[in-house]
Amino acid sequence: MSKFLQIHPIDNVIVALEPIAEGTAVELVRGSIIVAKDIPQGHKIAVSPIKKEEHIIKYGYSIGIAKEDIAIGQHVHTHNVRTGLDENLEYKYTPKGKPLTIGKEELTFKGYKRKNGDVGIRNELWVIPTVGCVNGQAKLMAEQLKTEVDTSHIDDVLVLGHQYGCSQLGGDHTNTQKALASAIKHPNAGGVLVLGLGCENNQISQLKEMIGEWDDERVKFLVSQEVEDEVEEGLKIMKSLCEIMKCDRRTEVPISKLKIGLKCGGSDGFSGITANPLLGRFSDWLVAQGGTTVLTEVPEMFGAESILMERAQSENIFCKTVDLINGFKDYFRTSNQPIYENPSPGNKNGGITTLEEKSLGCVQKGGDAIVNDVLNYGEQIKTPGLNLLWSPGNDLVASSALGFAGCQMVLFTTGRGTPFGSFVPTMKIATNTTLFNHKSNWMDFNAGGLVDGDKTMDQLRKEFTSYLIDIANGKKLKHEITKFKEIAIFKSGVTL
Structure with missing residues (x-):
């Protein structure tokens, strides 16, 4: 080597x-x-x-x-x-993107077909609190269910606990509602109990308007203050959902049904050489199959944004990308924070010097595909292909945002390592073999073979695709085995 x-x-x-x-x-x-x-x-x-x-x-x-x-x-x-970066820039629409020339392979995976046409890669039972006040009750219901009922046919019983739903104003309150509404309809959940308190700002009646259409058989609502014993009542609902889910079976579906989030964190000097280019190659392959990938972490596009803008599908998508970038800079300025903050200490120790260096590595996860759409926070995927998503770079906030957008899985590259997991399967991909071997209890896949000299990019992409399909078919990732699953909802304003 x-x-x-x-x-x-x-x-x-x-x-x-x-x-x-x-x-x-x-x-x-x-x-x-x-x-x-x-x-x-x-x-x-x-x-x-x-x-x-x-x-x-x-x-x-x-x-x-x-x-x-x-x-x-x-x-x-x-x-x-x-850094060589500066304030807002003037951008011109100069499209240079070209259609991909990757052939279709007609691959499939075994997923759970939902009534609205979406496909889940997990069949989990979720309790989603409307407000942080009932997190404890939700956890108690989940614990009691596991002791009283056989849940072996369910992939997991999960509480999507959070601290919001009240004492928020304006955009923060809306973001919380959009995030929870999206989670309620996520295809990885075969059953959902939405647990409210009764006096919170995030009233279930208003949340229902945000949800739109939902499957009445699979999504149930309970307001704690309206019943004598909310744990008892919630447990009854969860048992009924558990019973319904006994009939769920995995069936063969085309690979085009996959919606995959792309994320990186704790980067190092290998991130832009191994793991991120690997994800870019996979993203291009999946898009060519008719599937969907979503690239986020807007601050980590700063300095490399023109590469994405040149691949905008239309002038409208170009303008949405410009708004995405400059809007995030405005958000930083509103909070009196520097726009081009240097990478974290871990990034620097790994060899990343400036934000533009990290960004040029980061955007490689999006491959070379045309950018088909730009999504706001909490907005659901509407268009197949490569999408951009409004979200900060924070690992759990961004990974959660990808889940809220409808991604069934998040691919997370790292050169430093991390044990976390979002509420959807979160695959940790090591940029180097040393990390993969040292933290085998955290890492799921090793991209280090690209610099070790024993793998070509084509070989590794095929190996990675096969592994990802195994995960989509039900094989558990490291964070799923340890049950490290969380959500983080984006917040920017005051708390009352």
Whole structure:
């Protein structure tokens, strides 16, 4: 295996694929360079002289500007690089996207067909509180159900607990309603009990208007203040739903029924080399099969947004993408926060220097497909193909937002590792083999073979697709085994 990788021919940095000691001679096509100091795995080394205020080039794009002169062989990171990003930009509609030329494979998976035509990859029984005040009662109902009834035919009994539903104003209150309404209709739930308190802002009567149509047989409502013993009444409803779900069976459905969320977190220098490009290749493949992928984390599009805008399906989608980007910048400014905040300490330790570097790696998860639609927070997927979704980069908030949009599964790439899981199956994909082996209790799939030298991208994409279909067919991910499942609803305003 090579010690380094130059991603694009015009790059003036290379990436260390393993720790490289000070004084090591690195052989390049253009000649040998001497590494000036110890370089950690995933970090960058200058291969050309870079003058102060010149651009650092990686992936063929600028990832920042030199704060000082950088000599050949020097470590290139936060100590000598600053962001090159600025305020709102002027964008022009210059479409460059091309249709994919990937053939259809007519693959299928075994899912649960729902009355509205959606397909679930899990058959779970959910209790969804309208307000955080009844989280405890919801958990008690779920615990008692498991002790009193055989639930072995159900994939899980899950409470989607949260702290909202009251003391919120304006957009926050609407976002909570939209999120919960979307969860209530999610195809991974074969039965849902919506549990209200009675005096909260998020009244069930108003929530029903937000839901629209629902399956009366599978979705039930209970207002705690209207009954003498809400746990007893809720348990009766859950038992009836449990009984109905005994008839549910997995059936063969086309792969085009999959709606997959794309997310990354705890990135490292390998994220844009292994796991994110793998997801991009998979995304293109699934879109070519008629399926759907959703890319989110808007702040982590900053600096790479033009790549997505060039692939907009129409001028209308282009304008929606511009609004997505500039609207999020306005949100930051409204809160008096910097727009181009540097990556987290874990990202920096892994070799990510600037936000544009992280963004250029992040958007690779969207592959090369045409962008067919742009979704607001809590909005359901309407159009197959690649979609963009309004959400911050926070791992649990963004993964939950993907679930609320209707994704049956979230693919989560990471170079640092994390044990969390959202309320839909959340596959953790390691960017490097060291992480995959070290945290085998967290990680589900290893993309590190792309730099270990034992896998080609085509081989790994096919292996990954087969594994994903196994998960869609019911095989459990690591966070499902540990039952680490949560939701996080986006909030931006005051709490009363």
